[in-house]
Amino acid sequence: MINSLLETISLWIIPAIILLILFIGLLKKLPIYELFIDGAKDGAKIGINIFPYLLAIITAITMLRESGAIEALGTTCQNFLNLIHLPADVLPIIITRSLSGSAVLGILSDIAANHDINSYTTRLASIMAGSSETTLYVITVYFGAIGIKKYRYALITGLLADLAGIVAAITVTYWFFG
Amino acid sequence: MNYIWFLIIAISIIFGAINNKLSNVVTGILNGAQEAIHISLYLIGIMAFWLGIMKIAEKSGCIDFIAKLVQPFTKKLFPEIKNDKTATGSIAMNFAANAFGLSNAATPMGIKAIEEMQKHNIDKDSASNSMCMLLAMNTAGFQLIPATVIAILAAHGDKNPTIIVLPTLLVTIIAFTFAIFTAKVFEKIWTTQTTQEAQNND
Numbered sequence: 001m002i003n004s005l006l007e008t009i010s011l012w013i014i015p016a017i018i019l020l021i022l023f024i025g026l027l028k029k030l031p032i033y034e035l036f037i038d039g040a041k042d043g044a045k046i047g048i049n050i051f052p053y054l055l056a057i058i059t060a061i062t063m064l065r066e067s068g069a070i071e072a073l074g075t076t077c078q079n080f081l082n083l084i085h086l087p088a089d090v091l092p093i094i095i096t097r098s099l100s101g102s103a104v105l106g107i108l109s110d111i112a113a114n115h116d117i118n119s120y121t122t123r124l125a126s127i128m129a130g131s132s133e134t135t136l137y138v139i140t141v142y143f144g145a146i147g148i149k150k151y152r153y154a155l156i157t158g159l160l161a162d163l164a165g166i167v168a169a170i171t172v173t174y175w176f177f178g
Numbered sequence: 179m180n181y182i183w184f185l186i187i188a189i190s191i192i193f194g195a196i197n198n199k200l201s202n203v204v205t206g207i208l209n210g211a212q213e214a215i216h217i218s219l220y221l222i223g224i225m226a227f228w229l230g231i232m233k234i235a236e237k238s239g240c241i242d243f244i245a246k247l248v249q250p251f252t253k254k255l256f257p258e259i260k261n262d263k264t265a266t267g268s269i270a271m272n273f274a275a276n277a278f279g280l281s282n283a284a285t286p287m288g289i290k291a292i293e294e295m296q297k298h299n300i301d302k303d304s305a306s307n308s309m310c311m312l313l314a315m316n317t318a319g320f321q322l323i324p325a326t327v328i329a330i331l332a333a334h335g336d337k338n339p340t341i342i343v344l345p346t347l348l349v350t351i352i353a354f355t356f357a358i359f360t361a362k363v364f365e366k367i368w369t370t371q372t373t374q375e376a377q378n379n380d
């Protein structure tokens with residue numbers, strides 16, 4: 001029942017917001033069509049600003065993924081991973097979660113297919129995927145949009161928050177399902 | 179960022195050579211470039227749409243209304259922009275969109291907020307404290323219900339996938355609080371831009 005309620009909410013939230021904003025605009029006798037066109041013009045400009053930033057980070061990460069360095073890390077750190085209750089299969093989620101949300105969901109789907117659905121590995125992977133955010137991507141896109149080159153402490157804050165999220169995910173999963 | 183970027187590329191090439199996968203690494207450049215253009219084009223579309231809607235919301239006073247509701251909270255987190263209603267309202271909508279898992283809508287709203295912040299920023303090349311705080315909030319991934327993950331688990335035969343909702347919420351709350359706290363601590367230590375911003379506010 002909770003599931004269907006969630007589905008209804010997530011289905012309706014965007015259409016409801018759009019309808020509400022347009023309706024209030026009309027109520028205030030605003031030229032909503034012209035305003036929409038006017039606002040949308042900035043979209044293309046932002047996309048072009050962001051492109052070089054995205055290019056730099058995505059090519060680098062794709063190279064890293066193709067090089068096999070992630071698998072190598074997994075096998076070398078096997079003992080350490082066991083010690084901190086982190087199955088090696090979950091490692092790719094940790095590495096990709098800062099860049100690509102869809103890649104994380106792909107890996108999760110893979111783990112769910114190859115492990116028992118109620119296993120610690122699947123639970124940890126789900127909780128990590130559900131709480132992950134694409135840190136590098138967010139920073140690249142936001143700063144790219146306005147041409148910021150010096151990130152100051154934004155990157156280190158984001159990465160530390162990621163680390164805190166990973167530690168929290170392992171601790172909480174172990175506590176609930178370990 | 180200079181060192182991180184170099185490190186990622188250097189490690190890829192070295193490991194590519196060790197694992198005999200150098201040709202894959204080179205194809206990776208091509209695929210990566212292609213993906214970057216895909217994402218940029220995709221962003222132009224969805225971003226233009228939401229920026230259009232946001233313009234209507236701005237002119238009709240919706241954003242000002244939301245700004246007034248959240249000002250007590252944002253005042254503390256974003257002292258530099260406390261009088262900017264468009265920025266405050268956009269931050270609130272960005273947060274709400276993230277909380278409901280609507281990342282497509284969250285990004286344009288967050289970009290709207292950071293554009294407003296850039297107007298108050300003296301050094302246009304360098305991130306202001308408010309920008310770092312906004313990104314801290316956005317990189318911590320606060321989300322009420324991980325709907326996509328639940329859907330994936332259900333698709334793989336999980337009879338009770340909502341069991342992960344509570345632990346996931348707990349994890350994101352920890353990460354989110356930690357991110358805000360860390361940003362505030364760094365704000366105190368990293369003094370390069372604070373003096374400039376103080377002058378800007380006077």
